[in-house]
Amino acid sequence: MLKIGALASLAGVSRDTLRFYEKHGLITPDTRTDSGYRLYSETDVYRISFILSAKEVGFTLNEIHQLLELEVTKDDKSCHDVKQFVDNKIQVVNQRLGEMEKIKQSLKTLSNACCGGDEPATHCTILGALSVQNR
Amino acid sequence: MLKIGALASLAGVSRDTLRFYEKHGLITPDTRTDSGYRLYSETDVYRISFILSAKEVGFTLNEIHQLLELEVTKDDKSCHDVKQFVDNKIQVVNQRLGEMEKIKQSLKTLSNACCGGDEPATHCTILGALSVQNR
DNA sequence: CTTGACCTTGGACTATACTCCACCCTTTAT
DNA sequence: ATAAAGGGTGGAGTATAGTCCAAGGTCAAG
Incomplete structure (x- = not known):
């Protein structure tokens, strides 16, 4: 579990950016401590790096949000x-x-x-x- | 010679965008009519389409401005x-x-x-x- | 038990890239 | 001759993507 500062420095973004992405639904901490600290999982580093890549090649945060939301199952009716x-x-x-x-x-x-x-x-x-x- | 509306519709941008680009040094009308109307040359269509392509792949208007300013001569001291x-x-x-x-x-x-x-x-x-x- | 590093929220501020509007002038078609 | 279409300027407003700050709570080290 990573606190916001740890994830931020691993992913190369600011803590403010992480909170901003959260506000826009791109990432959510797995849980919070009793005192309200955000706790992220280690794999969220990849999530952030995907966001950064996608941004770099011209996707908006909104589109990236949609991409991250995608879930495919072969029998999905919305497939x-x-x-x-x-x-x-x-x-x-x-x-x-x-x-x-x-x-x-x-x-x-x-x-x-x-x-x-x-x-x-x-x-x-x-x-x-x-x-x-x-x- | 094209008036702003003609260039805009050929290039697929708004007149406001053309004026905005002009303000930021990305394009300049070749000349003006006596009444102050902007007159563009036909090749400015390609200029705009370059700007749009470059924008699409993630360059900022500022970077695009720099790219458009580039002029290479083999003996240039700033080469x-x-x-x-x-x-x-x-x-x-x-x-x-x-x-x-x-x-x-x-x-x-x-x-x-x-x-x-x-x-x-x-x-x-x-x-x-x-x-x-x-x- | 306090100091410093780190965390919280809310809100203000910034940069980029337009977009819209008001108000006025010019050109073109009828 | 006049109306509609198009153009000019200046300035305000919007969307996107952060960034910064204030006021305060938390936690580990000395």
Whole structure:
């Protein structure tokens, strides 16, 4: 069992952030001490790190909340809805992966045009480099 | 030459957003009419779509501003700085691509555990599915 | 038995990225 | 000639995601 400060430092967030996430339903302490201290389980570290990853790639806390709420069972009557939600998120992720690849290639082109690299410096801005990708 | 409404609808943003981006240095109309109307060039559509892509994958408007400002010339004295900035962004993008792949795989596992899919429904939450990836 | 580190809640404050509104001017269509 | 559609500015308001602070309770060490 971890107190809030311990989880915070393990997960690399502030105690305030943990309480903020709790207020928004992203995490709940397993229990409280008699004096009201929050007690988290060790696996909550992974929960936080998932939240951070998902945030980094552009999901909002609200969407992350929905992702964390998901529970699949093969015979669930709401299964169709869950599948639809997840498949939709997969599409979103695929789209973002594509955008990201384009931007990455442009950055590479740009880096390569620089400091004696072998790319001609004709595509000397990010938009120029991006348009090379799009041809 | 496009007036603000035309650019807005081509680019899929609001006029207010364009003015907001202008205030923050992300785009400037090529010129103004005598009456003060903003006139944009057609290529600004691509500029906006770059901004939207970059935003979608997690760059802030501030970072996007910096990316758009970049100009590489092989003999630029500030070339080293530019290269460093760009190479740093490439790393960030690579990291995000990794996070995204992990999340995508988890979503797939989850989707597959659903509705008679062939994955066992034992990893029935996103965290469960994610932990399969991390083994 | 007190000091310092840690915890509680509630509420105010901040940054980012818009979005909306009022009020007024310009352009276009009838 | 006039109305509707569109544009300009300035400023207020909103949503998201925290961050900080005050006032107070808890707990382990010396």
